[in-house]
Amino acid sequence: MKIESVDFYYLSIPQVLDIGDGSQDALLVRVQADGWIGWGECEASPLVSMASWNCPMSHSACKPVSASVLGQVIETPDDIRRINRLVRTNCLDLLQADHTLSGIDIALWDLLARKRQVPVYQLLGYERAYPKIAYASQLFGDDPQGTLERGRAVAAAGIRAAKFGWGPYGHGSPELDADHVHAAREGLGKDCRLLVDAGTVWFDDVERAAKRLEALNQCDAVWLEEPFVSGALEAYKGLAVRSGRVRLAGGEGCHNFHQAKNMIDYAGIGYVQIDTGRIGGITTALDVVRYAESLGIVFVNHTFTTHLALSASIQPYAGLKHHELCEYPFAPSALGRDLAGTGLSPDANGLVRLPETPGLGIEPDLRALREYQQTVEIQVNGRTVFASTRL
Amino acid sequence: MKIESVDFYYLSIPQVLDIGDGSQDALLVRVQADGWIGWGECEASPLVSMASWNCPMSHSACKPVSASVLGQVIETPDDIRRINRLVRTNCLDLLQADHTLSGIDIALWDLLARKRQVPVYQLLGYERAYPKIAYASQLFGDDPQGTLERGRAVAAAGIRAAKFGWGPYGHGSPELDADHVHAAREGLGKDCRLLVDAGTVWFDDVERAAKRLEALNQCDAVWLEEPFVSGALEAYKGLAVRSGRVRLAGGEGCHNFHQAKNMIDYAGIGYVQIDTGRIGGITTALDVVRYAESLGIVFVNHTFTTHLALSASIQPYAGLKHHELCEYPFAPSALGRDLAGTGLSPDANGLVRLPETPGLGIEPDLRALREYQQTVEIQVNGRTVFASTRL
Secondary structure (H helix, E strand, O other): OEOOEEEEEEEEOOOOOOOOOOOOEEEEEEEEEOOEEEEEEEOOOHHHHHHHHOOOOOEOOEOOHHHHOOOOEOOOHHHHHHHHHHHHHHOOOOOOHHHHHHHHHHHHHHHHHHHHOOEHHHHOOOOOOOOEEEEEEEEOOOOHHHHHHHHHHHHHOOOOEEEEEOOOOOOOOHHHHHHHHHHHHHHHOOOOEEEEEOOOOOOOOHHHHHOOHHHHHHOOEEEEEOOOOOOOHHHHHHHHOOOOOOEEEEOOOOOOHHHHHHHHHHOOOOEEEEOHHHHOOHHHHHHHHHHHHHOOOEEEEOOOOOHHHHHHHHHHHOOOOOOOEEEEOOOOOHHHHHHHOOOOOOOOOOEEOOOOOOEOOOOOOHHHHHHHEOOEEEEEOOEEEEEOOOO | OEOOEEEEEEEEOOOOOOOOOOOOEEEEEEEEEOOEEEEEEEOOOHHHHHHHHOOOOOEOOEOOHHHHOOOOEOOOHHHHHHHHHHHHHHOOOOOOHHHHHHHHHHHHHHHHHHHHOOEHHHHOOOOOOOOEEEEEEEEOOOOHHHHHHHHHHHHHOOOOEEEEEOOOOOOOOHHHHHHHHHHHHHHHOOOOEEEEEOOOOOOOOHHHHHOOHHHHHHOOEEEEEOOOOOOOHHHHHHHHOOOOOOEEEEOOOOOOHHHHHHHHHHOOOOEEEEOHHHHOOHHHHHHHHHHHHHOOOEEEEOOOOOHHHHHHHHHHHOOOOOOOEEEEOOOOOHHHHHHHOOOOOOOOOOEEOOOOOOEOOOOOOHHHHHHHEEOEEEEEOOEEEEEOOOO
């Protein structure tokens, strides 16, 4: 069978706020081939990814993404890998293409697994999917008392791991940051795993980051996430050798395999965090999983949007028992809930289980999505090169 | 003064061909502030970069590029650096933004230098601009005889350095590739520097690349460029330690400082090639220049478009005498010539000299460009979020 069509659905809540909530909009992708359908999701900036789908060719290494997708044969997983590689080659100079490819690649795995009537993880070679421990992402409170209260609320909900991040952390004094981390630990109690996310706040300044390590170790934090921008390898390594029991985590910004490999090889991280919707889809995420596992680095998904993206982000490491944490979007926007439901919610033990139904196991609720659709039309010289398909 | 407007002009020849000629289209950027004008150029995919300028915000770290540019104060070089940093922060998850930023950053340097009535290189802290040795980029011939003839033509034109690349190189046997390299050397004669560009053909396969080293050393090639994709650090290093006198060159795909730093730190390259229109503009290119120089790595521009892009790409290393090579687009398209003229053509000794006039020293010929303009209109929910300004 051949890829007959790819449709992009740009969805958004009515008013996107200037806050760190990545579930306020979404780019849903539908691929069709020979009567089969697959769904995927791209991170981020829907309009820009849509523009990359059918932009005019600039030269032989800067073609629209569609040129390497439409009409391609898709019969086996190797076909998906071939298409992934073809997009990278033909879009070498089209930066946004890696994000656009990600949603398409996810949809291709969904489609092929639906056709074969197996979950995607089985198509990836895993016999079973192990449950993952959901960790709840939280903002730090405005002050340590606020952080304490957020920690207590998480613990009361029976959640087994919680991440605090962004907000005031890293912007004030090391002492204030230490107070926040102690408050988080106090609120969570001793049994809930504590993760801390610095949101790249120290750019590549090792000394500023190092002043936070003592409190993190005192409070038994599992990891310090993104002290620096993705790819600041020397800074990561410089901090990693001083971090004690706290390990560094990073990688969500990676948009190809080698960037993730470099974080593993040179940054001294203990956890590599991959967003399947950015790295190039399930194909590329699986490559990172295999490489991380071979070196004893723990793979963790990065996901802050819908349960479709969540399923796609867990499939690549579903079969690895000891890579047990997963980021779970606990408080997504209404769009985030409506797009793909909440079927992957953690159970009473705080565990997330992948669906055992074919594909990604997610069926977008198209009727519910109509109210969120943002229609896009792009014209070049008065000729329409892209127009949204209506839901 | 504050940035009042930024206009993007998408220019293209009538029919873009599926060949490796990056001068077939261009994205010209004009910035205005307090009566002053600056010009820049982005690489690549004009439509996608235009879409990133005013796309709807997705969340706090995925804003349109315009949100960090319009209305910003620009009085000093530090203001440009601040704006560059602000775009990166606010567009952390908007992949295309680095390319869009590049053209804007270039235009800001042009504008500020025009206002101060100095060439950009002086604003960067250099007392003088040293002439650069232009190297001519050539495709390999279809067969070694064709390569030989191209080499002879270059030598006859009095050019002092020539790069052969792409075409059949790397796709056939090592023996055939060796024949091509020997033919190139024979055609050039012994005095013309020979550079070879593999165009990422071996992806990250060190052994396939290594089979080409002997011929390159026999023919006294200066560098082997992009044997692997940008960022394949371990592969680069694995080849570099075996490459003999031939050094590796790479980096044109880098779109931020850390990617270039990583190529310098871990890839074993001898030459770092930076496209000012991709890396984030003159600001970021200058950061790479300083870092490369501190470690004895030679900086070289990557440019395959217009003399505006060429001027912008040379300014960051203009004052470094021993970083003496520069890529010169010898056979650009008609658009490439018409956009900014050919004022930087090499002299009789094969040397390129930067203009000593204010700014980048280039005045785009707007009247000549009208026939190339591609007008773009982007609508979201029927509302125009981007519309080209007519030339």
